[in-house]
Amino acid sequence: MFHPDARASYQKDIDGMKAAGLFKDERYITSVQDAEIEVQYPVGSKPRRVINLCSNNYLGLSNHPEVVAAAREGLATRGYGMSSVRFICGTQDIHRTLENALTKFLGTEDTLLFPSCMDANGGVFEAVLSDKDVMIADRLVHASIVDGMRLCKAQQDTYKHADMAHLEEKLKEHQDKRQRMIITDGVFSMDGDLAPLDKIVELAEKYNAMVFVDDSHASGYIGKTGRGVHEHCGVVGRIDIITTTLGKALGGASGGCVSGRKELVELCRQRARPFLFSNTVAPVIVEGAIKVLEVISRSTERRDKLEENTNYWRKRLTDAGFDIKLGASSIVPVMLYNAKLAQDVARDLLDEGIYVVGFFFPVVAKGQARIRTQLSANHSRAQLDKAADAFIKVGKKHGILGLKRKEIVAKYGE
């Protein structure tokens, strides 16, 4: 039973979150996902059209007509659901077709689909490592990796973000373990910077370690043909495990995968619990994702446009005097350092028709509050200009243009 005391206790937790400014609420979008969307904010208000700068729709494929048509065809020919996990009667031929297409795209040996990349990260470590092994992770890896590591019996260690000297120290320290696995994001989701995979692979080869990369924020657009950070760094074929998502650039619906050495993928197929005990991606999404890979393998036009948009956006913000994080991805964080300032700027931008979200502790480190902007190949130059003009107007209002960290902190506090 749900005793009144239990209800009161849970309500107190929720009130505590609200008081601490940590309560998250949703905004309802009443249009398809795109560079411009219609959103109800606050919920129940009249929907308004805004330029969207906070989705992971990097390639603008979330509502691409060819992808939608392929998904519709998938619905007609393979139905809506599987009503089974993969190893009983939940695998169709198209699931394997998609896995093979991902293997080819990522330049790996084999691939296994998961319901999401969160699930892939949750299951992969436990499936391939034991208590005789060690996982050495970058300190800024995604929360799903942290969860997956916690479910695994292997020993854990971490290294300072992208600090190769620190990683090398750790690799030396753990030479007595059976296997060592270096664990990193490809693109770090809050800062938008890329892992130095060329240097990581070099260290891995020197100290006999495997390399794991979560390329969720990179697959589809980083690298000359969009394969990911391993392509950008020239180490295709030398990453042992790549996990990625179909929920961002690659169509944006849902689903994820583990791709890499065929023995490791096979162990995931045999042992990874989120794979074994959950239905896989629905046929509709499988057909959509196959089409996504076909579209982006046919031409690099979309990732090229995204790169052009990102460079333009970075230049506009930098020229205006915003303090932005440098990086090669299409995540462009505008640094505001103070949590309240980040929320105020986001709200003012929404009033200008620009949809962005402020991020602050505990999502990012204390004193590192920011607005994370994300570009899409579908943004037009006019939309980016309108958004940049709005940023400048709001930046002037708060008196932050031309200010760096110390000056912003002096003005608004940390």
Place this chain on the structure above:
Amino acid sequence: MADELKKVILEYVIKEYLVDGDDRVITEDTPLITGGIVDSFSMVSLKRFLERKYSIQIPDADASPEAFDNVIKIAALVTRFKK
């Protein structure tokens, strides 16, 4: 002895957790976990360092984020298990 222990822990914390350019000053009573300097995910290297250096075993139940929240508390924990 107690001061020496705290000094060793403080030196390790600064070397292991502060990145180049981080100008925060850490002292014996600076909150490490609640202050956002060490996250619970990265705390394990400190525990391993202490166990090796002082030939002790700190059970996971005792290695709570609260017990690791500042150098004074960590030193007290090490002292308890050294006996």
